[in-house]
Amino acid sequence: LTESGSGVASPGQKVKGEGIRTPELYQNTPNPFSGETKIGFWLPESMTATLRVMDVTGKELYRLSGTYSGGNHLITLEAGSIPEVKGVLFYQLETERGVLNKRMVKVN
Secondary structure: OEEEEOOOOOOOOOEEOOOEEOOEEOOOEOOOEOOEEEEEEEEOOOEEEEEEEEOOOOOEEEEEEEEEOOEEEEEEEEHHHOOOOOEEEEEEEEEOOEEEEEEEEEOO
């Protein structure tokens, strides 16, 4: 597992409600994946974030937590980190501003 990030906000950042900027979770690439996939997210400011990968039953297979600066971040998830499953998986980004969910497919 590797991660990278920068403090530069994406030009597509979203503003919801009364000027409250909310985190974004991006679709993994490639998807479907076999060797590794990259999961990107954007945070409006420095905050604690937890990325989880779960199977279709909701069983947590992988977790990464940390404090991240505001801006874009990219997590590389290696298939070997979750070797016991293949097929449809869900990933989730949890922050103090809420929970975001996406779906991905692991083919090996």
